[in-house]
Amino acid sequence: MRQHRRPAGELESTILAALWAANEPLTPAQVLAALDDDLAYTTVMTTLARLHDKGAVSRERAGRAYAYTPASDAADVVAEQMRRLLDRGDHASVLARFVTTLDDADGRVLSDLLRVPRRRRPS
């Protein structure tokens, strides 16, 4: 079941992630195309405007619309702190990383599982 009303923060994250993934400025229409979501065009526009008001994205004219680029000033602050946290080694309990426990063998297991996704396997 798709949730139809989502908190504004989640929308902003989704759209920001799409902008970061794109590697070039995106217009609202392009953002909408880059999302796997049944969002309305106006929702994307409003969210982009809100992100711009906060200073999280910058924009420039691209024809009749604006093209948006994510602002990167926060990245440096965090990257340094994250590196310090991660360097200490014992971070598992604080930083729940998405792929923290994967290694080469896991990659193979995953590829196998993906190739035959519906077959029963011992866990």
Add this chain to the structure above:
Amino acid sequence: MSLDVYVPFVAAFAFGTIGVWVAQRLRPAQATWLLSVGSVVTSACSLCSLLLLTWAMVARTSLGGSLGDWSTAVFRRHDPVSVGVSIPAVVLLVIGCLRMARTFRQHAHNLSGAYRTCRELPASVGELVVVADDTVAACALPGRPGRIVVSRQTLARLTAAQRRAVLAHERSHLRHRHYLHHVAVALAAAANPLLRAAPRATADATERWADNDAALHTNGPDSVVTALCQLSGQLSGQLSGQHSAAGRRVAALRQPIRRSGWSVMTLATLALTGVVLSSAEAAADADQLWHRADAITRADRGTGVTGVTGVTGVTGVTYSAALHHHPAQPAQ
């Protein structure tokens, strides 16, 4: 002191083996709560038992006699705890406390670092923080509010559905405060080595929990699974360890647990309540013994005793501390 004092050790052993095994077969939210509450209860009760055993030893020695005005002979006569049990108890208590202090310091340091990072972010930064650093794949950073930190490379390699899966996964970690479960279990396991399997099981359970939430958010497990694969293929060189947790995660996503698990949770609650009650019983026994010693001493001397009756409800903390501070005090 009767056998009650040993119940928590048996319980911790049972929980560290059977409890962990059972948790892997429960739904992730139930498994996480069972593991954290069960670990904390059995660990706290076994620490309490170690304190009581330590107290029993200190009270019967001349050192104990020097601390209060009572007859150490009463303890020797009425307390069934032998020195052969008490000395290992003291050693285990000291080791457990030191390990717990070290674990606490590590986690407090890391958590405060994470909170500080979240606090120092510019106001323009919302829930999602994107870093140019490739060594960070995607993680949940606890704070007020917590943030999702993802590297730019990670986002670029994923499809829109996979990005949503990863964000939903990390959001679930933050929303359900999984790091608190991790810290609680880590402390419990540091204090009691019988629970050493619990931290890994808790990490697995919270990953399953977040994966399930992400699958719900993206209409099925496929995006989560492909995102896991994509990121592990990309980052395999930077990842270490001999786990195969990801395989278990994918299997759990493919075959979610259907049974409700409430009967298991009820049984576990009853068992843990039993452990707490037996600990309370052991403490009450110790308290009674204390009063007895006090009363006999009073009767022997025919005088009112000061300074002892005020210290009832003993847990032994006072005395184990005194052991370090007045080692050379003469016997009375």
